[in-house]
Amino acid sequence: MELNFSLSEVAQQRNTAPLIAHVLAEVCEKHSVKPVALRASDRRHHIGRIRNEFFYRALIETPKPKTMIGRMVGVHGSTVAHGAMCHAIDNNLPLPRGYHPSRLNRIRNGQRRSKL
Numbered sequence: 001m002e003l004n005f006s007l008s009e010v011a012q013q014r015n016t017a018p019l020i021a022h023v024l025a026e027v028c029e030k031h032s033v034k035p036v037a038l039r040a041s042d043r044r045h046h047i048g049r050i051r052n053e054f055f056y057r058a059l060i061e062t063p064k065p066k067t068m069i070g071r072m073v074g075v076h077g078s079t080v081a082h083g084a085m086c087h088a089i090d091n092n093l094p095l096p097r098g099y100h101p102s103r104l105n106r107i108r109n110g111q112r113r114s115k116l
Contacts, residue, residue, distance in 0.1 A: 020058050020072050027054045040074040052083035052090075059084050059096035 028035050031050045038051045051073060058069045059080070066077035084096045 018061050020062055020064055020069055023058045023061055024054055024072055027057060038073045040079075048083075049087075049090075052087040055080045055083040056087040056093070056096060 024035055024038070027050060028038065031053075033047070033050060037047055038054060054073070055069060058064065058072075059066070062069075066080040070077050070080045081099070085099060087093070088095050088099075
């Protein structure tokens with residue numbers, strides 16, 4: 001089995017990927033909220049939508065695992081997965097890495113609250 005990349009190329013890709021904190025800062029700046037507002041204790045609807053956007057962008061733009069992304073705002077990795085999928089569906093975006101459309105059946109079949 002032949003590998004078509006070098007270790008230096010992999011290291012370079014890792015170094016150019018944005019940090020989770022940078023993604024968090026960009027999302028907060030876009031929506032004019034402070035990062036502390038995205039903590040799990042704040043359950044207001046508009047904050048949840050912003051948090052889901054952060055989850056989605058962090059999964060798309062960084063190579064970090066769901067658990068590490070969740071730690072940034074105090075939630076479990078499964079919450080990150082669900083929020084990112086909901087953001088993708090609500091905004092007609094491609095699914096984040098590691099997700100298959102078959103996992104979305106419950107959300108698409110109305111077992112998720114409708115968009116307000």
